[in-house]
Amino acid sequence: MSKKIVVITGSPRRGGNSFAMTESFISAAEAEGCEVKRFDAAFMNLGGCHACETCFSTGRACSFDDDFNTIAPYIEEAEGVVFTLPVYWYSIPAPIKCVIDKLYSFCVAGRDIAGKKCALIACCEEDDMTVLDGVRVPYERSVALLKWKSVGEVLVPGVLNRGDIQKTDGCARAAELAKAF
Ligand SMILES: Cc1cc2nc3c(=O)[nH]c(=O)nc-3n(C[C@H](O)[C@H](O)[C@H](O)COP(=O)(O)O)c2cc1C
Numbered sequence: 001m002s003k004k005i006v007v008i009t010g011s012p013r014r015g016g017n018s019f020a021m022t023e024s025f026i027s028a029a030e031a032e033g034c035e036v037k038r039f040d041a042a043f044m045n046l047g048g049c050h051a052c053e054t055c056f057s058t059g060r061a062c063s064f065d066d067d068f069n070t071i072a073p074y075i076e077e078a079e080g081v082v083f084t085l086p087v088y089w090y091s092i093p094a095p096i097k098c099v100i101d102k103l104y105s106f107c108v109a110g111r112d113i114a115g116k117k118c119a120l121i122a123c124c125e126e127d128d129m130t131v132l133d134g135v136r137v138p139y140e141r142s143v144a145l146l147k148w149k150s151v152g153e154v155l156v157p158g159v160l161n162r163g164d165i166q167k168t169d170g171c172a173r174a175a176e177l178a179k180a181f
Pocket of ligand 1: 011012013015016017018019085086087088089090091123124125126131159160161162
């Protein structure tokens, strides 16, 4: 049976740098026989966690019904989860952060989602690799808490405009990452 991978993107920029890496990853993963489901968080209706702790009590992951409830069953079923995003203000862009915050629902409801493979694909304008710490550190700590296994990180500094990613090895590394699932 093919492996199921959920890809969650965080950029609102079509044709941008993280989308280019996302598309390289997905093509390579599909060529490896994986079944990939992509969600573009920036184009979905997503709000933050209300900390009401009534998760899954209505049958759905979040009682404040939004598109996380569409994404959640795919995450629950998947063998792999990939987060792809640009750095915004030294941190995680708001829409994909809403998805990450609502992973709390699985913890509150005691649903076992441990053991998944996961990966991070991220980029930023500045040349300084430490700028990517703003997404790398929360990713690494979150996957440790979730008991997921990170199989790779593609972190690309120095890309600002659409197309800049083509001057780097980011897309090639994103494609290579697919072999780790
Ligand atoms: C609102 C906003 C905030 C940003 N903040 C940062 C930042 O803190 N550091 C940085 O290096 N780049 C920052 N950038 C630049 C993006 O990370 C960079 O252009 C990236 O390549 C965009 O990826 P995308 O084409 O996938 O959207 C920011 C861009 C925007 C639109």
